[in-house]
Each structure stands twice: as structure tokens, then as C-alpha cells.
Amino acid sequence: MRRCRGFTLVELLVVIAVIALLVALLLPAVQSAREAARQTQCRNHLKQIGLALANYESVHKVLPPSSTSILDFGVWSPEPTQYHLHSWASLILRFAEQGTLSGQIDFEVSSLDPLNREVAARVIPVYRCPSYSGPDYSRSPLYLALSDRFAIRNYVAMGATTVGKIWHEPDGVFYASSNTRSADVRDGTSNTIYIVETRERNAAVWIDGGTAAITSHAYDDSDPLEYAGPELGLNRKPYFTAFGNQGIDCDYGPSSEHPQGIMHLFGDGSVRFISETIDALLYDALVTRDGHEIVDAGGY
Numbered sequence: 001m002r003r004c005r006g007f008t009l010v011e012l013l014v015v016i017a018v019i020a021l022l023v024a025l026l027l028p029a030v031q032s033a034r035e036a037a038r039q040t041q042c043r044n045h046l047k048q049i050g051l052a053l054a055n056y057e058s059v060h061k062v063l064p065p066s067s068t069s070i071l072d073f074g075v076w077s078p079e080p081t082q083y084h085l086h087s088w089a090s091l092i093l094r095f096a097e098q099g100t101l102s103g104q105i106d107f108e109v110s111s112l113d114p115l116n117r118e119v120a121a122r123v124i125p126v127y128r129c130p131s132y133s134g135p136d137y138s139r140s141p142l143y144l145a146l147s148d149r150f151a152i153r154n155y156v157a158m159g160a161t162t163v164g165k166i167w168h169e170p171d172g173v174f175y176a177s178s179n180t181r182s183a184d185v186r187d188g189t190s191n192t193i194y195i196v197e198t199r200e201r202n203a204a205v206w207i208d209g210g211t212a213a214i215t216s217h218a219y220d221d222s223d224p225l226e227y228a229g230p231e232l233g234l235n236r237k238p239y240f241t242a243f244g245n246q247g248i249d250c251d252y253g254p255s256s257e258h259p260q261g262i263m264h265l266f267g268d269g270s271v272r273f274i275s276e277t278i279d280a281l282l283y284d285a286l287v288t289r290d291g292h293e294i295v296d297a298g299g300y
Contacts, residue, residue: 035259038130042197042256042263043271045126049155049195050269052096053088059095062179064088066157067209071167071176074210075112075142076248085111087209088157088174089127096126111207112146120207121149127206129154129197131257140202142248153206155265158193158254159213161284162228163240166215171288173267174213182267186290189267193286196254197263200239203250214239214253216287217280232283234262234276 057063066088067074073083086107093102104119105111111120123136132154143150157174160166166175173180173194185192196214198204203211217226218233219240232254233239239253256262261275264286274283285293 035131039258039263039273042129042131042258043273045129046155046195046263046265046271047269048096048126049092050265050271052092053194054269055095056092057182062181063173064091065176065178065209066159066174066213067176069176069209071210074248075140075146075205075208076210076242076245078245080142080146080210081110081113083110085209087111087207087212089124089153089155089206089212090209093124098124098126105207111209116207117147117149120147120205121151123151124153124206127153127155129256129258129263132199133257134199134201138202138205140248143202143205150205150207152201152204154197154199154204154256155195156198156200156204156211156254157213158196158216158287160215161287162217162226163215163219164223164226164228166213167227171291172213172215173289176209176213180289184289185267187285187288187293187295190270191286191295192267192289193264194267195265197256197258198252199235199255199257200250200252203240203248211248211250214250216254216283218253230280232276232278232280234274234278234283 053063068084068086077083090105090111101119101122106115109115136151138150138152159172159175160170165171173185173192182189216232217228218236219227220229221227235255237251240250242249254262261273264272264274266272285291285295
């Protein structure tokens, strides 16, 4: 009788090696496809936010402020619950198909008040980038002193080019107690950033207006006028380090976990993926609402 010939050990090892090689070749393609899908979903979230902002302005004749309280007040204040501190993200909820959730917010009291703790714990899908891998809730000691369930967001308003300006002369669209209209964006809504992604894990509570606007440059105390260095803050860590009772530590400003870039919502409702290596002067021009800069559309 003839005996059936099986695989030798060498042949089996060769087959395993070939399979491993094929898997190694396919894995990056699979990961790339998944990231592309996540970017598409992130883009759609920003488009929904853009539509909600437009509808808010249509009703109120003004875009929402980043915070309903002045910038001096926030979760870092000695008694934060005595300040209103409602964010743009809260104000537009009913225009973002979140009417039920909006109805659960008590806008008569502080966003950090115990009456708003239950709704503040809600993780809102439209405010989350699918590529974000961080926690659902802030672990900052300042928030933990009030509650351990303040849900965070991955989209933040662009308020100014530098920390010095957002404190004194905001040159962006959204800032504390702002009342900007689209008509005030004289650089053109198609050339002006409204909302940008952030990968910040702690100073990014969606209901809190105190941290709802950021700047294009990270904090730098060596320049007491601008409080910013010449480099952009895109994906730069740390973005803001608080000293004393003047704020909350923030690892990241404009940032994302997408490879090599960040999604931005512009005033005309378009969403564009901008490289973290963009020229600083060009990026600043896209942040200002009335800077009279000439923007090269092919420069990013």
C-alpha cells in the first residue's frame, strides 16, 4: 500500500511564515481603512456642529459665546458653582438634535451646580472623535472635588491666536461672553476656523464654558504681552500650565489622534484636515475673524 505523504516540519514552518507575512502586509491596510472611516465620522460630527451653530445664530441673531461667564471664572475659582459657566456646547444642543438632553440642563444655575451633575455625566457621541482613545470623564482634581463624572468632549471653540489675546483682546470668533455674528467675520467665513479637535483629557468638560475656547499658540510666560511662543500649539504638550489660581492645567490645545493632522470646522460649514506642520502665520490668519490677512488656499 502507498502511504500518504504529509507536510514536513520545514514545509509547515514555510507555510506559517508565508501566512505571517501576508498578515503583516494586510494589517497596515486594515488599520488605514479603519482610520479613514473614523476620520469620515469625525468630519460628520463637525458638520453637525456647524449646522447647529448656524441654526443657533438664525434664532438668536448671534453665535454662542464659548462661556456665559467672563474668562476670569471657572472650575479653578474658589467657589465655581456660583458662576454661570455654560458652554457653547450646551447652548447648541437643541439645534444638534439633542433637544431632550438640552431640556435636562438647568440654565438658571451654574453648569457645575449639583442640579446639573446628572446631565454633565452624559457622554455625547456627536462631541466625541472616534479616534480618541482617552477616558470618558475628566480626572482633574478640580473637577473631582465636585464630581467624578464630568464627561468630556473632543471639539473646542477657537477663541484667539494667543493666550494674551484671549484674555484681553480676543481675535477669534468664540470667547467668553462673546456676541460675535457671522457678519463680524470680515475675513470671510470660508477662511475662518470656528471649531477644532482636541485630545485633551481633563480640561475638556463639555458642559463647562470655562475651558470651552482655546488659542492657536500654546502658553508661554516668557512673553508677558502675548503669553505665547512663536510655535503653534497643534498637538503640542503641554499646551497650558496653570500657576496658582489662574486656570486649569491643559495638556493639549488644538490636537487629535488622527495621524499627522487635525480636523477643523470653518465658518462656512466646511470641514478641513489641516497638517500639524502648517505655517504659523497662515494658521493664525485662519484663526482671526478680522485680521485682513490674505490667505493662500493652497497653503494647507
